[in-house]
Amino acid sequence: xxxxxxxxxxxxxxLVTSQVFHLTPLTFCLVNLKPLLPGHVLVSPLRAAPRLRxxxxxxxxxxxxxxxxxxxTLERVYGASALNVAVQDGADAGQSVPHVHAHIIPRRADDLxxxxxxxxxxxxxxxxxxxxxxxxRLLRERDEGTGGRKGKxxxxxxDEEREPRSEEEMRRxxxxxxxxxxxxxxxxxxxxxxxxx
Amino acid sequence: xxxxxxxxxxxxxxLVTSQVFHLTPLTFCLVNLKPLLPGHVLVSPLRAAPRLRxxxxxxxxxxxxxxxxxxxTLERVYGASALNVAVQDGADAGQSVPHVHAHIIPRRADDLxxxxxxxxxxxxxxxxxxxxxxxxRLLRERDEGTGGRKGKxxxxxxDEEREPRSEEEMRRxxxxxxxxxxxxxxxxxxxxxxxxx
Numbered sequence: 434x435x436x437x438x439x440x441x442x443x444x445x446x447x448l449v450t451s452q453v454f455h456l457t458p459l460t461f462c463l464v465n466l467k468p469l470l471p472g473h474v475l476v477s478p479l480r481a482a483p484r485l486r487x488x489x490x491x492x493x494x495x496x497x498x499x500x501x502x503x504x505x506t507l508e509r510v511y512g513a514s515a516l517n518v519a520v521q522d523g524a525d526a527g528q529s530v531p532h533v534h535a536h537i538i539p540r541r542a543d544d545l546x547x548x549x550x551x552x553x554x555x556x557x558x559x560x561x562x563x564x565x566x567x568x569x570r571l572l573r574e575r576d577e578g579t580g581g582r583k584g585k586x587x588x589x590x591x592d593e594e595r596e597p598r599s600e601e602e603m604r605r606x607x608x609x610x611x612x613x614x615x616x617x618x619x620x621x622x623x624x625x626x627x628x629x630x
Numbered sequence: 631x632x633x634x635x636x637x638x639x640x641x642x643x644x645l646v647t648s649q650v651f652h653l654t655p656l657t658f659c660l661v662n663l664k665p666l667l668p669g670h671v672l673v674s675p676l677r678a679a680p681r682l683r684x685x686x687x688x689x690x691x692x693x694x695x696x697x698x699x700x701x702x703t704l705e706r707v708y709g710a711s712a713l714n715v716a717v718q719d720g721a722d723a724g725q726s727v728p729h730v731h732a733h734i735i736p737r738r739a740d741d742l743x744x745x746x747x748x749x750x751x752x753x754x755x756x757x758x759x760x761x762x763x764x765x766x767r768l769l770r771e772r773d774e775g776t777g778g779r780k781g782k783x784x785x786x787x788x789d790e791e792r793e794p795r796s797e798e799e800m801r802r803x804x805x806x807x808x809x810x811x812x813x814x815x816x817x818x819x820x821x822x823x824x825x826x827x
Contacts, residue, residue: 481800485701490695493698497691497693498690501685504683504719505682508683514720514721515720515723515725516717517723517724518716523712524712525712526751527754528751535715540722540723553724555758555759557723557724558758561755580815
């Protein structure tokens with residue numbers, strides 16, 4: 434069960450209800466089985482539209498307003514200073530689940546090493562193009578029980594030992610993020626009131 | 631002069647009026663000095679907000695509705711089958727101009743080589759993290775007249791000879807894209823009318 438809903442929520446063909454930490458009338462947000470960096474989440478329309486062009490203007494607007502709102506909370510609770518936002522829109526752009534999704538990845542200075550050591554801000558793209566950036570393969574392996582470390586993880590050697598997270602671990606993170614999202618919404622509401630808006 | 635406006639339009643501190651091919655009340659779209667792939671453009675809020683969190687909900691919504699609309703036209707006119715959309719939100723995420731911008735990059739099957747030859751859809755990230763993904767540096771060099779090929783271009787050897795494009799070339803592309811955007815808007819209008827909407 435999700436902290437937010439008793440209805441099943443699907444990402445493509447995958448049941449992800451326990452991973453969902455934020456819901457709007459059109460959009461849901463889920464924590465990842467194997468985040469590329471701490472706080473790496475996905476934001477998707479509730480309707481399983483495969484491509485951006487399939488979204489209604491209202492769905493596209495709500496998706497990005499939600500990206501902005503979730504990004505702000507992620508940045509605060511993960512002590513980040515920046516965010517990468519990426520949409521792979523179609524298989525030829527690297528999309529692995531035919532259901533629109535924006536990756537949000539919180540970033541900190543030198544979190545992937547210093548540029549002079551071959552790291553730097555853009556090193557995140559090596560992760561997105563690696564095996565663990567393939568969210569479809571990871572969810573498929575979980576559901577089929579065929580998971581396991583078949584290949585090597587690129588670029589971040591220290592993380593090579595990571596295993597996919599348990600349902601319980603993801604649910605706890607989802608519950609925590611849901612609480613933290615509420616705090617920012619309350620602050621936003623109070624600010625609006627103070628302005629007489 | 632732009633095909634769309636006589637008012638100067640700035641991207642960060644850079645005057646880019648002649649590169650602008652689409653305008654909404656809140657958002658503008660510009661063609662690139664050195665596109666990473668044909669049809670690579672940027673979508674930005676007219677107000678020079680540095681970070682996503684600085685956008686109003688209306689600006690965030692309009693930005694992404696515009697990304698969706700522009701993406702559809704780009705995909706058609708460049709014969710693409712997919713799109714990469716990426717926002718580097720903050721310096722620690724690789725942002726080079728402190729003015730929110732979404733990259734849209736049209737993609738085709740094997741446009742960056744086949745996966746078995748070391749290419750594939752995600753090869754685009756190598757380009758974004760390369761020198762020519764640094765839109766700030768390129769615009770700075772243009773304005774200072776210090777441009778030139780100081781480094782090598784990664785990953786796409788065939789493109790190593792590319793030079794930054796002339797104002798005239800960018801204006802022609804901007805004018806062409808502005809016309810093509812209008813065609814899709816007309817079709818959309820007719821579809822709405824046919825539905826009685």
